[in-house]
Amino acid sequence: MTFSRRARVLMGVAAAIALAFIYVPLAVVLVNSFNPSRVFSWPPQGLTLTWWAKAAQNDGVRSAVGTSVKAGLGATLIAMILGSMIAFAVVRYDWFGRTAISFLIILPIALPGIITGIALNSTITTVLQPLGISFGLLTVIIGHATFCIVLVFNNVAARLRRTGRVLEEASMDLGATSLQTFRLVTFPLIRSALIAGALLAFALSFDEIVVTTFTAGPDIQTLPQWIFNNLFRPNQAPIVNAVAAVLVLAFIIPVYLAQRLSEGGAGGRF
Amino acid sequence: MTAQTLEGHRASAFFYRHPRVRLGGLLSAPMLWLFALYLGSLAVMLVSSFWTTDTFTGDLVKQGTLTNYQTLFSQAVYRTVALRTVGIALTVTVIDLILGAALAFFASKVVRSRRVRYALIIMITLPLWASYLVKGYAWRITLEQGGVLDWALKPLGLHGPGLGIPATVLALAYLWLPYMALPIYAGLERIPQSLLEASSDLGAPIARTLRSVVLPLVLPAIVAGSIFTFSLTLGDYIMVRIVGGSSQMFANIIYDNIGVAGNLPFAAAAAMFPITVVLLYLLLVRRSGALENL
DSSP: OOOOHHHHHHHHHHHHHHHHHHHHHHHHHHHHTTOOOSSOOSSOSSOOSHHHHHHHHOHHHHHHHHHHHHHHHHHHHHHHHHHHHHHHHHHHOOOTTHHHHHHHHHHHHHSOHHHHHHHHHHHIIIIIGGGTOOSSHHHHHHHHHHHHHHHHHHHHHHHHHHHOSHHHHHHHHTTOOHHHHIIIIIHHHHHHHHHHHHHHHHHHHHHOOHHHHHHSOSSOOOHHHHHHHHTTOGGGHHHHHHHHHHHHHHTHHHHHHHHHHTTTOSOSOO | OOHHHHHHHHHHHHHHHOHHHHHHHHHHHHHIIIIIIIIHHHHHHHHHTTOEEOTTTOOEEOOOOSHHHHHHHHOHHHHHHHHHHHHHHHHHHHHHHHHHHHHHHIIIIIOOOHHHHHHHHHHHHGGGGSOHHHHHHHHHHHHSTTSHHHHHHGGGTOOOOOSSHHHHHHHHHHHHHHHHHHHHHHHHHTSOHHHHHHHHHTTOOHHHHIIIIIHHHHHHHHHHHHHHHHHHHHTOOHHHHHHSTTOOOHHHHHHHHHHTSOOHHHHHHHHHHHHHHHHHHHHHHHTTTGGGGO
16 A cells, blocks of 8 residues: 555545544643632643642542552552463463453453452442451552553563473473572563563552552542542642642653563553 | 483373373463363352342352342333344444454555554554553543533634433443454455455456455454454443443443342342343354454
């Protein structure tokens, strides 16, 4: 297929419009965070860093960030362990339930979050609470880990498919034990994929609100919950603006790193 | 050789000779999590959808009854909201299909420079990970009355749609666009250039090549993308609260029954609607090979 010069230019313009559609709203949020006005007004009458400073000192924001980081780290750790284990089982072994597992593992992100949320909520209320596990950080971590597993799985499985077994067999032939082979050969091979998956898992957990709403209970609040609770309060708007602007910028870092580590893969979610 | 490495070798040999044991070890913890916790939870939800709550105390009444489902089917309001939600999900999917296919096609088949292509893909991927709420908020300040869009359209004497269902469709299409564009891009990348050249050598115009060669090959990728755009829209209740004005989607019914009304069994019964629709869709498309494209 070859395109005329005119067709290429036209398509280029269309793609530019699509990209503008993607980035203009995010730019609006960034610019608006420097808006000195206390209530929303557009265009901004000046530029100020006041709200960024106020947001950084806000107790609600700080404790919510702490909770989100803890939940994200916990969920990521569980996802790294479980996701890698399934990746090895699916790529390296032939067994009857292989395709069924690939289906089951994507369910938590293919089904809407509200379903995972309610399912876990029912289980916590009817099964876990009588056992002494009630709503809190632990239940949030459990909920987040459930949908983070697939991200680690995808990255590690893709790497395992690409690398094959030759190096491991060579290592065993040269007299290394399974443990040594894993530590010196297999793990270094999958390390960057594992980190990429972990970064994406953390990013997803840090941003999640639906499953969080149904598993957090009244005592803890993650950052997305804080934002949502304050989104409709006019006097909090400038702080919400600043937090939103930070999030727009902050997400570029882990995703950029993950892209680099997974050699330009689509992001591991697919 | 020390005793320790000898032991290590014995263990290695044992595991090497018993791949089933290795497999069992690898699968134990993940299976426990996915089956006991995740599928178990879905099962608990299914069971609790047949329960009711005591109207006075709010306690769960753990007796099987079809009351919740009867209410869901008999009241017209639930049907209206369900249909509206499926309509929104379909519209969002179609918008994303058009925009996503155009972007992916441009990146994969029109751009010649590798670096530009890579930059484009990064630019499509990045917002996927920007905060969901921030994106919703961005659309709220863009679309609300006196917002950015109204300001931009003012010189033309026009004004934006304001908050409501159109704003919800727009914001949701915006949110899920990368989920559609990226699988299509990956699908297009897998089509060898020689196939396209063969098609035009045989005299096919571009439109014919697209229809008869490209489309059948990227169909699994399109279906994979549509799983996300459709299913995520079906279960969304937050975006409609941010940009939808007073409109409701089906998931709001689920949410309100858990939050405000404290009626978990009814919420669980209502949740069966999106689950059924999504599972039917997944089963329908499983044969197309779409699930390998996720």
